[in-house]
């Protein structure tokens with residue numbers, strides 16, 4: 001699913017109006033019907049409704065919804081904010097239609113002072129102040145109203161987007177001046193800001209309402225952001241040939257683990273094997289020999305000369321993909337060996353965890369990374385790697401996009417909706433996965449899976465796409481059976497076979 005920006009959404013609205021064709025006011029009527037249906041599905045007519053409508057088309061939607069709810073017997077009080085004595089054409093038309101319908105309990109148009117109505121926990125607030133047309137943080141009377149709504153105990157449903165929240169960049173927004181919705185009914189598609197962790201407190205439950213905007217525009221228009229869908233993945237899963245043998249299914253090497261962190265090596269190795277690869281080699285410190293042999297008998301061990309940590313780069317001539325980083329530690333010898341390893345490895349590489357931290361401590365080496373390398377930082381690792389903290393998830397995402405372009409690397413910024421940043425500037429979000437996966441070792445399994453897929457012969461970009469989707473899918477299957485609370489990283493490996501079956 002493409003995630004268009006607010007400017008593109010505006011273009012998409014215009015394109016639909018012109019090409020369908022449909023008048024702007026009829027398109028608003030269509031949106032309002034979908035919104036009304038969704039509200040009525042959640043709340044019955046005995047809940048008193050207070051509607052706050054703004055001067056633009058978001059307000060127009062709110063006024064049309066008010067008329068429709070009133071026709072269905074809801075008790076509605078409407079406040080229309082027209083402080084600049086200017087309403088959009090569609091908003092003005094809907095004001096007229098609302099007044100003419102003469103079904104609502106009270107209608108107040110605010111041009112100067114506003115005396116807010118009492119809001120109790122039994123009220124439903126419909127927030128139609130501002131939508132995708134917001135162009136600066138809310139201030140003055142609007143910010144006072146937003147704070148009033150937020151401190152009330154009323155249920156809040158936001159039309160299209162919580163008022164005050166920008167569709168993309170909220171880095172410099174004033175966060176107290178954004179409506180905190182219980183339910184957001186967004187039109188046509190999720191907005192980029194809705195995919196980012198730091199905006200979740202405003203959105204509440206999110207529903208996307210299809211208002212049938214032009215499919216032609218949607219399929220033809222290039223878009224920098226998209227959310228991966230099941231079909232994107234299914235079509236990319238490589239078949240296994242009947243006559244394949246372990247020599248033709250690829251060899252993966254994992255450089256992982258140190259004294260006290262053998263588990264990271266175990267988890268990444270098991271996940272790698274479960275990704276369908278022919279052979280998995282593990283290079284790990286001597287201390288981990290017994291643990292690894294017992295925990296993962298399918299893997300071939302290569303012991304480092306050091307007892308406790310990785311210290312020497314190894315030959316990768318016979319290897320199809322390398323995964324490096326889980327549980328490595330950050331000894332100086334390890335740092336030198338990691339850099340040497342990255343320089344001499346000719347096959348595709350996944351860099352994770354401590355290997356990322358090592359790069360972060362030696363940022364000059366970043367320039368020497370081979371093009372096409374895959375980096376899988378979580379947000380903190382990314383901030384270290386980039387060298388600056390980010391003030392918002394949007395800012396971090398933009399930095400990751402920039403770094404992908406500069407390094408010509410694939411960067412998976414991990415989290416809920418992990419973002420795969422491609423060297424050409426596009427971003428693909430992963431929709432699978434759940435909060436049960438917020439547990440130590442989850443990332444190690446992702447590294448193993450992607451390394452395995454690379455060795456299996458997946459192109460780097462597809463190994464990232466399929467890897468993160470499968471990883472989250474396995475997490476979702478595990479959560480269905482076991483719940484989220486007790487989920488551990490080993491469960492992800494356990495459910496990987498089922499994830500493959502369902503996606504193949």
Ligand SMILES: NC(=O)C1=CN([C@@H]2O[C@H](COP(=O)(O)OP(=O)(O)OC[C@H]3O[C@@H](n4cnc5c(N)ncnc54)[C@H](O)[C@@H]3O)[C@@H](O)[C@H]2O)[C@@H](O)CC1
Nearest residue numbers: 013028031056057058130131132133134135136137138160
């Ligand atoms: N045909 C269409 O364009 C459709 C639009 N729809 C609705 O229209 C909305 C977008 O409507 P608009 O583009 O009119 O924009 P909005 O209704 O979001 O707001 C635009 C108005 O707010 C003002 N404004 C922006 N930031 C402000 C701030 N910080 N403080 C005070 N005023 C501010 C602008 O100058 C403009 O007058 C969508 O979110 C959606 O709800 C839907 O009805 C679907 C169809």
Ligand SMILES: Nc1ncnc2c1ncn2[C@@H]1O[C@H](COP(=O)(O)OP(=O)(O)O)[C@@H](O)[C@H]1O
Nearest residue numbers: 378415416433434435437438440441442443444
């Ligand atoms: N709330 C969540 N929703 C979806 N996926 C999640 C969530 N929390 C964590 N994950 C996934 O789990 C993995 C965690 O990785 P990471 O933080 O590196 O863990 P570790 O270093 O402990 O192995 C990532 O792939 C991330 O996308």
Ligand SMILES: [K+]
Nearest residue numbers: 130159161163
């Ligand atoms: K809104």
